[in-house]
Amino acid sequence: MNGPGEPTKRTEDGRLLRQSADSGTVMIETRGVSKHYGPFVALADITITLKAGEMVSIVGPNGAGKTTLVNVLTGLLRTTTGQVLFKGHDIAGIGPVRLARLGMARSFQLVHIFPELTVEETIAVAEIARAGKAGRLWASVRGDDAIHARVREVAAIFGLDTKLDRPARVLSQGDKKLLDIASAFALAPEVILLDEPTSGISTGDKHGIMKTLVEAARTANVKAIILVEHDMDLVAEYSDRIIALQEGRILADLPPTQFFADPAIVAAVVGMKPVRHA
Amino acid sequence: MAAFINILLGGVFHAAVLFLVAAGLQIVFGVQKIVNLACGSFYALGAYFGVTTVTWALKAGLPPFLFLPVLIASGVVLAVIGPVIERLLRTVYDRDESFQLLLTFALVLMFQDIMRYFWGANPQQLGNLVMVYGKVGAGGVDLPVYNVLVIAGSIAIALILGGFLQRTRYGRILRATAENRAMTEALGVDVRRINVVVFTLGTVLGTVGGAFVVPTSAASLDMAVELVVEAFAVVVIGGLGSMRGALAGALVVGLMRAAAIALYAELELLSIYLVVILVLILRPSGLFGKPAE
């Protein structure tokens, strides 16, 4: 893991992620999405796009609808109105497994690990799913060199390759978080959604984790990243675009420079939750 | 028509007893989150102990018509085992549910032989004591007064329990504990004490249920394990943890069973389980339960 130090180098054109031939094509698109729970409107008329090559942050005070939006974008929730398209497929309510097959992965705000599985086994779970080997009852995980190679490769990106044999429950908080994210990367997704990847991590380590993440995304050829984050410093540094939510509506959808230039927007987003190192 | 009403009344009587045991299961699950397989053992214990106490009291010169209060008292006295068993269960409160379930299964095994030790393998009964209260009925409908008293007693217990949980301060604390244990603890409630009280209450509901039923049918070793599955059916139909569910479930199971026995005896238990499975498919959280997951 990298220490705080100098900021992540952007690519020559100022982007965070590696640009490829299909950069600019739409990966995720929502069209007029709303989500109601009885009389309560959690999301209203959300229309956003995420293009290949982009790293987009979703911000907003607590209760603004971030969690609902994450659940809609990851196919967990059906929408009340509107469509959610991932690579042209309507993914509303399709569920996690099919989402993973289509090429989207996610990590979780709270640490989500398999406590008794080792680092190696955890990453192997994702690799087995990616390679379509899950239905094999008569094969050996241990004897499968392809799985091993991939597991080591992914673990190395996240600096976990020296801890392959350790059960996840004994890892440090930061390593648990990285393992959670590493297993999502092992699916070789085109798009990855990171739900507060640095929550519960000390301020000093946050930049380190973000740097590891962006570098991992470059190595693994992840085409686009959605970052849900509270920490405005991180958002400022690790976004090509920032989408701010307020009371279930889009307040702003702007590049960082313009976003932070508008005090009204910043106040609305930050106002309700003081930034720790403001 | 008269035959139909007789079946109905038989079902209601069974439901009344079943409700008590199921209510005990519910309140323990609600607060302690333990599904107590030994609830049937408490029921059987209540039945055996009731036979012994009433027989002894009659020998000591108790007028037969006073047997019901003695029977109820014998069930209540068994409350003493509640805190003892709660102490044992306390060792697994923070463990996986599987272990809690298995510990109560260990209790089932132990109680079976404890009862065998004290009362032997033969069924025990109270003779024809039910008839001291006579019968009521007209036009072919025929009902022992005792059954009416038990049904009334169960309704009274249900009302008292409901009033206690809804209206009293302590009842509110119990419900709050069932909702959010950590929060209640943080507010300074002695949750350990609540566990003892709740488990003892659950125990007494079972033992009184067993005491109620024994004048009408013998106490036997099998009644413990047989009742558990019926009580399970009640709580699954009604919804795990819900008192209203226990009432509705007990009525469904009691009436189903009575109807099945009358119409086609082979279907007795089968019909109950079919209802259980149907409920689980159509309304997975039971009639009054909260969603399971």
Place this chain on the structure above:
Amino acid sequence: MTPRLTTLVIVGLVALVGSAPLWATPYHITLMIPAMAYGIALLGLNLLFGYAGLLSFGHAMFVGIGAYTTAVFTSKLGIRSFELVLVASAVAAALFAIPIGLLTVRYVRIFFGMLTLAFGMLFHSFLFKFYHLTGGDSGMRVVRPTLLGQDTQELDKIAFLTGPFFLYVLALLVILGLVMLRIVHSPFGLHLKALRENARKAEYLGVTVRRFRLAAFVISAIYCSIGGVILAVPTGIADPELAYWTHSGNLIFMTLLGGFTNFFGPILGAFSFILLQDQLMSATQYWRFFLGVVLALIVILFPRGLMGILESLMARFSRGRS
């Protein structure tokens, strides 16, 4: 313990049990038959409990299905080939397990336990009440099967059980044990462990949670039914009590006794339970009480069972040496 040492110990133990006809009394050899039958059943049950994390209180149903299939084949249909009976009972178990599993694996934890109990009791009351079909509480007769086409009518019952049948069952235990060992170390097995640990996370990593729970359910049912087939032969009867819910409880008890966190725990559990029960039954008529005490102690003090105790002893031993 190194894998090589484990293999050596296992081979040694199989050889020891296999040579039992040379050194053990017929009584003890016949006692080992139910122990091996339960060993097979529990290998299956533990795929569901230990690996997939689902506690079933209804698997006695599948033991019952195995026993009744044996009875129907050998005494009603007159098909006595043991191999055919094994295949038929596996098929019967799967036919029951698929629809039941589809309904039950939507639930986890206590709800799964209660629902499987309900299905188990549904089956039991069918066996118990439909007297003209199943023989009710007196059960259904099981005729001695032929093994690999060999009729053994010339042997008396003890000679049959302690000779060919004993070895046949041991071979089944070894084969089915190896198959299960392969399954738990397969990609499928790893996905089962993942969904046990954290189903939500597993889904996002592409684990088809319900489908795999169902697969584990069906495999466990097949193993239990094969255990039931073996149990029915020495007793000569398929008894409805085999399907009663307390029998399901005993299956879990044995698994826990041996240790559900270890692959070999359930087999050790089956042997220890049978031995313990035999000793207790000859010592006292209140043996259930003491079984209950043992179960309570295991749950409270040694949740990883005998294998867990053995593992920590060995860890202490190797630490003491180094």
